[in-house]
Amino acid sequence: MGKYIKFFSVGIFFGIVLVKSEAVSWYRIFEMFKFQSFHMYGIIGTAVTTGIIILLLSKNKKIKTTEGKSLRVPLKDRGFTRYMLGGIIFGLGWALSGACPGPMYILIGTGAFSILIVIAAALLGTYVYGLLKDKLPH
Amino acid sequence: MDYILQPWPWYVSGPCIAIVMYLLLYFGKTFGMSSNLRTMCAIGGAGKRVAFFNYDWQNHKWNLVVVLGAIVGGFIAHYLLSNPINMDLSEATIKDLSALGFSDVGQSLLPPELFSWDAVFSIKGISILVVGGFLVGFGTRYAGGCTSGHAITGLSSLQLPSLIAVIGFFVGGLIMIHLIFPILF
Numbered sequence: 001m002g003k004y005i006k007f008f009s010v011g012i013f014f015g016i017v018l019v020k021s022e023a024v025s026w027y028r029i030f031e032m033f034k035f036q037s038f039h040m041y042g043i044i045g046t047a048v049t050t051g052i053i054i055l056l057l058s059k060n061k062k063i064k065t066t067e068g069k070s071l072r073v074p075l076k077d078r079g080f081t082r083y084m085l086g087g088i089i090f091g092l093g094w095a096l097s098g099a100c101p102g103p104m105y106i107l108i109g110t111g112a113f114s115i116l117i118v119i120a121a122a123l124l125g126t127y128v129y130g131l132l133k134d135k136l137p138h
Numbered sequence: 139m140d141y142i143l144q145p146w147p148w149y150v151s152g153p154c155i156a157i158v159m160y161l162l163l164y165f166g167k168t169f170g171m172s173s174n175l176r177t178m179c180a181i182g183g184a185g186k187r188v189a190f191f192n193y194d195w196q197n198h199k200w201n202l203v204v205v206l207g208a209i210v211g212g213f214i215a216h217y218l219l220s221n222p223i224n225m226d227l228s229e230a231t232i233k234d235l236s237a238l239g240f241s242d243v244g245q246s247l248l249p250p251e252l253f254s255w256d257a258v259f260s261i262k263g264i265s266i267l268v269v270g271g272f273l274v275g276f277g278t279r280y281a282g283g284c285t286s287g288h289a290i291t292g293l294s295s296l297q298l299p300s301l302i303a304v305i306g307f308f309v310g311g312l313i314m315i316h317l318i319f320p321i322l323f
Binding site for chain 2: 009014030038044047049058066071086095100115136
């Protein structure tokens with residue numbers, strides 16, 4: 001149980017940040033795809049910039065994980081088709097439902113229970129991908 | 139305290155998200171929210187029928203704990219750390235959405251036109267939520283990650299596959315908002 005407390009805490013922090021930044025809002029996603037505000041680009045841009053800097057610093061200082069291993073970001077397999085096609089399908093759904101997987105869960109906490117329908121559909125989508133995986137171009 | 143109760147500016151929120159990513163890496167894991175959808179399918183027994191879900195999901199329980207935390211965090215932020223919401227959306231967005239038939243734009247996190255129970259119990263309303271969710275679930279597994287895994291973690295570690303995926307996210311999003319929304323609404 002104890003080992004899960006740190007993950008629970010990180011989750012709480014993540015949930016608070018995404019609500020307070022309004023990144024969980026359908027309206028903000030619409031606004032982003034309309035290029036009508038810098039807000040979401042600012043969030044993603046500073047997240048990535050900060051991420052790049054922290055990861056470089058961490059590599060430089062040879063920081064180890066709490067499990068004593070060297071801290072590394074797992075590498076994605078090479079490829080193009082799955083990333084582009086999968087990305088486009090994801091983007092269509094992201095813009096329509098206004099929620100990517102993180103915000104989906106967080107929105108439950110804000111009392112928006114109709115998001116459970118979106119989550120159920122996302123589970124179905126994941127299941128259907130698993131079903132068709134070997135038939136799809138990757 | 140007032141600073142916390144106000145909506146947080148992007149230059150505070152973005153770096154906080156990077157900290158979340160780094161903490162999970164520091165704990166020997168990775169930041170990926172969509173993996174939980176696969177885990178939940180596996181827990182539900184999907185592995186008996188589909189090999190993709192036949193793996194040791196016990197190793198992914200930590201990520202479900204992150205999800206639980208995120209739900210609690212959402213509750214805390216929304217009910218304890220927020221002034222009544224009135225989002226500072228751009229004028230153009232409010233105007234465009236009004237033209238599409240949305241009212242009270244930005245007065246809640248989600249538009250009642252899509253997420254209220256009245257909307258959910260209409261054919262069009264529930265279709266939008268189901269199709270949207272399905273595409274997210276299918277697309278994210280096909281692409282091997284979502285906003286957290288590709289846009290934040292993948293781009294922060296300068297990985298080309300993630301850049302391709304993020305470009306895909308935007309191509310899809312732009313098609314939906316600019317080409318499909320005018321038909322839908």
